[in-house]
Amino acid sequence: MIVLDNVHKSFGSNHVLRGFSTRIEKGEIVCIIGPSGSGKSTVLRCINGLEAYDDGSIRIGETRVDRDSKSIVDVRKRVSMVFQRFNLFPHRTALENITEGPIYVKGEPRDRAEERGRKLLARVGLAEKETAHPPQLSGGQQQRVAIARALAMEPEAILFDEPTSALDPEMVGEVLAVMKSLAEEGMTMVIVTHEIAFAREVADRAIFMDQGVIVEEGPAREMLSAPKQPRTQDFLRRVTHPI
Amino acid sequence: MQRFLTDAAEYLPILMQGVGLTILVTIGSLILSTVLGLVWALMRVSGIKVLDWTAKIFVNFIRGVPIIVQLFYIYFVLPDMGIALSAMQSAIIGLGIAYSAYQSENFRAGIQAIDHGQIEAAQSIGMGWWMIMRRVILPQAIRIVLPPYGNIMIMMLKDSSQASTITVAELAMQGKLIASATFKNTSVFTMVAILYLCMSLPLMYLVSRLEKHYATGRR
Ligand SMILES: Nc1ncnc2c1ncn2[C@@H]1O[C@H](COP(=O)(O)OP(=O)(O)OP(=O)(O)O)[C@@H](O)[C@H]1O
Ligand SMILES: [Mg+2]
Numbered sequence: 001m002i003v004l005d006n007v008h009k010s011f012g013s014n015h016v017l018r019g020f021s022t023r024i025e026k027g028e029i030v031c032i033i034g035p036s037g038s039g040k041s042t043v044l045r046c047i048n049g050l051e052a053y054d055d056g057s058i059r060i061g062e063t064r065v066d067r068d069s070k071s072i073v074d075v076r077k078r079v080s081m082v083f084q085r086f087n088l089f090p091h092r093t094a095l096e097n098i099t100e101g102p103i104y105v106k107g108e109p110r111d112r113a114e115e116r117g118r119k120l121l122a123r124v125g126l127a128e129k130e131t132a133h134p135p136q137l138s139g140g141q142q143q144r145v146a147i148a149r150a151l152a153m154e155p156e157a158i159l160f161d162e163p164t165s166a167l168d169p170e171m172v173g174e175v176l177a178v179m180k181s182l183a184e185e186g187m188t189m190v191i192v193t194h195e196i197a198f199a200r201e202v203a204d205r206a207i208f209m210d211q212g213v214i215v216e217e218g219p220a221r222e223m224l225s226a227p228k229q230p231r232t233q234d235f236l237r238r239v240t241h242p243i
Numbered sequence: 244m245q246r247f248l249t250d251a252a253e254y255l256p257i258l259m260q261g262v263g264l265t266i267l268v269t270i271g272s273l274i275l276s277t278v279l280g281l282v283w284a285l286m287r288v289s290g291i292k293v294l295d296w297t298a299k300i301f302v303n304f305i306r307g308v309p310i311i312v313q314l315f316y317i318y319f320v321l322p323d324m325g326i327a328l329s330a331m332q333s334a335i336i337g338l339g340i341a342y343s344a345y346q347s348e349n350f351r352a353g354i355q356a357i358d359h360g361q362i363e364a365a366q367s368i369g370m371g372w373w374m375i376m377r378r379v380i381l382p383q384a385i386r387i388v389l390p391p392y393g394n395i396m397i398m399m400l401k402d403s404s405q406a407s408t409i410t411v412a413e414l415a416m417q418g419k420l421i422a423s424a425t426f427k428n429t430s431v432f433t434m435v436a437i438l439y440l441c442m443s444l445p446l447m448y449l450v451s452r453l454e455k456h457y458a459t460g461r462r
Contacts, residue, residue: 050363076369087364091382101368104378146364153368 001026006056016042018212029183031199032192034209040192044159048079080150084162086142088134094145095130098152120148124178140171157188200224208232250430254421261417268334268403275339280346287351305344311405313337318409334406353388386457393450397443
């Protein structure tokens with residue numbers, strides 16, 4: 001359903017993606033790991049058109065992702081994004097954050113959007129925080145609202161860019177739990193993460209990328225337990241045993 | 244003191260007419276400068292080079308010419324080109340355009356202070372540029388923009404006296420007329436100063452309240 005074919009992207013003279021290709025099937029959960037600066041965020045940002053790519057193609061179903069075309073709105077409705085730093089709208093309540101897209105982008109009637117929004121809040125375990133503003137919420141709570149906001153668009157896939165990296169350690173679990181429940185319901189997810197244990201357990205496939213290309217990919221459990229490439233082995237050793 | 248009070252009672256009604264015109268010029272040019280300033284600011288942040296440069300050139304142009312010269316231009320030169328405006332209209336338009344430059348710099352700073360992640364989050368739920376501005380950026384920028392906006396209001400109130408140079412009989416001008424007819428300079432100009440203070444002090448109070456409100460916390 002998401003197909004990247006030989007995608008290239010440069011920032012000035014910095015060639016960040018150097019022919020990135022992969023296919024993500026409906027219902028598949030793919031984890032992308034790799035060192036800092038390897039282009040993981042850029043891949044996600046190209047998929048929903050926050051960044052333009054220079055060469056190759058990205059398709060969501062039949063639609064080609066083109067940041068400068070009108071069809072990008074359609075792409076973004078179909079593929080939501082969850083950010084490392086949550087990026088909730090601080091001037092709106094938790095519920096309003098969730099209903100913003102359905103009401104103002106999709107034109108859903110307010111009462112129906114709010115009813116759905118409340119259900120989504122309950123789903124991420126924050127039913128009682130409906131009227132709270134983001135600054136009043138903990139990081140873990142904010143990220144869960146952000147996930148609900150992404151779900152509210154009823155997307156076909158959700159992209160997660162290091163969703164737990166900005167969290168205090170004690171809040172990582174609550175966010176991963178919500179993501180795991182999405183996985184169990186069959187949501188298509190692309191997750192950039194350093195949570196190797198989580199990836200091993202939840203993901204179908206793992207991709208290790210370095211310097212803008214895929215170095216190794218395979219079934220998550222296998223590849224993250226016994227990687228074949230020396231670079232992957234080295235990276236995993238450093239992530240799981242930092243000292 | 245006794246003298247001052249009797250003078251005050253005598254000239255206050257005329258001076259109050261001036262106050263009326265001062266308020267009219269200030270509010271009129273405040274509205275115009277706000278709208279124009281917002282237009283320049285949005286052009287500056289549009290990401291479209293032509294609009295950005297047009298606004299930039301225009302704003303620098305306005306900033307580089309004294310207000311009084313702009314007023315003369317509108318009131319005395321435009322009629323030669325077939326555009327005749329009343330003194331009042333000229334004053335409002337002149338001050339409005341002159342101050343739109345300051346307004347736009349303030350608005351632009353406020354817009355650019357908003358975290359870029361907000362724009363990306365809004366884009367990621369499918370919002371277009373206008374909706375992002377209206378529903379995400381501007382509501383957050385207001386808190387940053389308001390305190391300086393209050394200061395601009397105070398400056399505009401005082402600068403409305405420049406309208407006297409193109410014959411608008413606002414407060415400063417009324418004062419000068421009365422003073423030169425009666426030679427009661429001290430009483431008259433003291434009253435003029437007090438009347439300006441009566442208008443600007445409440446505004447200053449409002450600004451400091453706003454600054455405190457936004458400094459201490461949310462919304
Ligand atoms: N907007 C940008 N302008 C210029 N260079 C950029 C921009 N965004 C990313 N880069 C560069 O592209 C490269 C890849 O960045 P990217 O954010 O995709 O890496 P990453 O794998 O997500 O790293 P991290 O683990 O640190 O998040 C880096 O060298 C980065 O400096
Ligand atoms: Mg990244």
